Amino acid sequence: MRHEMHLTIETVCFALTEGRLQVLLVKRTGEPFSGAWALPGGQIQLDEPFDAAAQRILSESAGVWGVYLEQLYTFGDPGRDPRGRSVSVTYYALMPAMSVGSGMRTARPGPGWSAAEWHPVDQLPGPLAFDHGRIVSYARWRLSQKISYSPLAFHLLPENFTMSDLRGVYEAIVGEEYDPSNFTRQMLARWDLAPVPGTRDRRSRRPARLYRYIGPREIPGSPDSLDEIEMETEPALDPASSESETRD
Amino acid sequence: MRHEMHLTIETVCFALTEGRLQVLLVKRTGEPFSGAWALPGGQIQLDEPFDAAAQRILSESAGVWGVYLEQLYTFGDPGRDPRGRSVSVTYYALMPAMSVGSGMRTARPGPGWSAAEWHPVDQLPGPLAFDHGRIVSYARWRLSQKISYSPLAFHLLPENFTMSDLRGVYEAIVGEEYDPSNFTRQMLARWDLAPVPGTRDRRSRRPARLYRYIGPREIPGSPDSLDEIEMETEPALDPASSESETRD
DNA sequence: GGTAATAATAGTCATTAGTACCATGTACCG
DNA sequence: CGGTACATGGTACTAATGACTATTATTACC
Structure with a gap:
């Protein structure tokens, strides 16, 4: 199974410009969905933590870095990629408003993409590739929920x-x-x-x-940011008796 | 890289017994962590949605089924499995209190496990295998947050x-x-x-x-349960394209 | 300069939501 | 039959919220 399954990271990067929430999109050059806008994404390297991969991919594909990241959801429905089983660990990213238009964090496409642009999240440039529209929707919904707490x-x-x-x-x-x-x-x-x-x-x-x-x-x-919350555990007594015993 | 990465599902299954929150654990038989308690988990089949896989794994490894499932988090730190890079899509499950002790949903170990038991979540039987203790902690924290809304x-x-x-x-x-x-x-x-x-x-x-x-x-x-939230999009103009192969 | 326009900040007040606590009802148990 | 335990009902006080008015500091314009 593992030979046929692809694992990628996609990031929904948000910023606020002119009072509107914008999302960072890149334009695909390869099939499928060639020419369609998509989320910045890519493959994880073997020894790379997810967060690092997300940061790297964001900078490689859209020229943006140093953002705040949080894991969003992992999408893995069969059929979400016409080429075969594909699993996407998705993140959302937040960056300060000022950084967007001002020099060092201007979006620009990396190798493999023909464009990188900010788009108002409620006015996307057509349907996105794969299920990325759904991912953006969910990221936005999560944002609107989580901002209150x-x-x-x-x-x-x-x-x-x-x-x-x-x-x-x-x-x-x-x-x-x-x-x-x-x-x-x-x-x-x-x-x-x-x-x-x-x-x-x-x-x-x-x-x-x-x-x-x-x-x-x-x-x-x-x-x-989990610091291994305190958890009372009993000393592992009796690693011997191993019978099916249902508790309660 | 995809040849060396393992993708599994682990589920933190909760139920309430005698006023205490219990979590379903299975005892490992293989290395590493042989004899240690762990979360019910396993590999996803190629054409299987995550939820279905989680239900199947829960029933195969612990004899429990028909639970309510929600995705928790995807853990993928390099080093969380001593054998190599391993990615776990984790879920938490909830089941009604009465089902636990009463016949049809009694926990019992499936092939590959030597035991399946409910344990009070604040009194686990020693450190769990891998980072499963951390996963349980997080699941519990999420539960305590989410129950209010x-x-x-x-x-x-x-x-x-x-x-x-x-x-x-x-x-x-x-x-x-x-x-x-x-x-x-x-x-x-x-x-x-x-x-x-x-x-x-x-x-x-x-x-x-x-x-x-x-x-x-x-x-x-x-x-x-996302029903593709309404989203205004402009018609996709300019489906111009070129080559290269970027996955998602 | 004087004055209107605009947005920031301060304050008021009625309504609502949250909390602590007391009162009463209905069982069971001696 | 009175005491205990817990379900339910109610009351009073306090905190949080929302709608609204008032004041202040600045700019734009004449």
């Missing part, structure tokens, strides 16, 4: 940000509008936010205060 | 149950005690619960009312 939003913002910035992230992801005053109150209550002295001139009217998130960067308990 | 608890109960039963599930999983009165009020507000006429004689004092959960069995949006 995990400090994901701060990975989409630069180190210092205003409450408007933060509100923009929530509004883009959740798709609802929030009252600025109530929103600020809730954020200050929920997260560890430290005020930063200066103000960033957003050429708006009244200058907005700057904040910095100083809490944990991810929710404790995730397997990426 | 997903109707997981009802998969651990028979069709009809009392509020005490339900409260027992929450207390075993979350590890806190709840005020019976407040708990009932919250459950009735959060979930779709229909009262069932009779009462089950739990030989307690005052007979408790029976309820049945009539809402959706899993949270909508999960990829297992």
Whole structure:
């Protein structure tokens, strides 16, 4: 079986531009789905952890690196790749808004792809290759769920940000509008936010205060950051008696 | 590379007995970790969906079937198996309390295992094989998180149950005690619960009312139950192409 | 400069949700 | 038959939320 099964990594990379959630896509050059947009993806190397592979693939195929990564789901339905059984461990990635258009993290296609571009997630350029549309849908849904109990939003913002910035992230992801005053109150209550002295001139009217998130960067308990939670185990007594004994 | 990578499925199967959360373990007979307890697991067949594989493996290795399944995480760190690169797509399973000890779903070891038993999750019989201890920890943590926003608890109960039963599930999983009165009020507000006429004689004092959960069995949006969420796409213009072979 | 426009921030208040706790009902057990 | 245990009902207090108004600091424009 293992000879015929392909294992790949695909990453849904998100960033916020102009108040809209964007996803990073690359254009395929080979069959099948030649010419279609797809998620940056590729094969895992033999001695490479998943996260490292995802980072590498993202940088090789789209010129983007240094993102925050979290495993999303593993898709393995027979038939999702017309060539044969294919298993994709998928990740989603978040990167700060400013990094997108500004120089070093501009998307550009790597070898094997003819283009790499950011696209608004609610306005994709046609159906994606394979089941990648479904993967994007699910990533987006997960994002919208998880942002309420995990400090994901701060990975989409630069180190210092205003409450408007933060509100923009929530509004883009959740798709609802929030009252600025109530929103600020809730954020200050929920997260560890430290005020930063200066103000960033957003050429708006009244200058907005700057904040910095100083809490944990991810929710404790995730397997990426699992510190082998304390677990009481009995000393392994009796490795001998090995009969089928049903407990309870 | 694909020749050297193993892909397996492991399942953390939970059930509640005597108010404690139990996990289903099997005892290994082969190296490595011969004689150690491990999660029921095995290889995926070439044309088999993950869920089907998990159900099959659970029934083959531990004699248990018909459980509720949800994908947990995919573990693929190099070094997690001393024999070489191994990737495990893990699931967690939930089954009603009554099924455990009662006949048809008694745990019993399949070929290749010397034992199959339920063990209290906070009192495991020594360190588990491979990184399975870590997997159990994570499954348990996920369960404790997800029970608050997903109707997981009802998969651990028979069709009809009392509020005490339900409260027992929450207390075993979350590890806190709840005020019976407040708990009932919250459950009735959060979930779709229909009262069932009779009462089950739990030989307690005052007979408790029976309820049945009539809402959706899993949270909508999960990829297992994804109905290809609506997504506006522009028509795919420019299907120009070239060569090269990139997989996904 | 004066003033309108705009968005940030502050504050108010009614409603809702959450928590602690007491009261009563209905069994079982001496 | 009274005591105990647990299910259920209810009440009062507190915290969180949401809708709304007010104030403030800046820019744009005249």
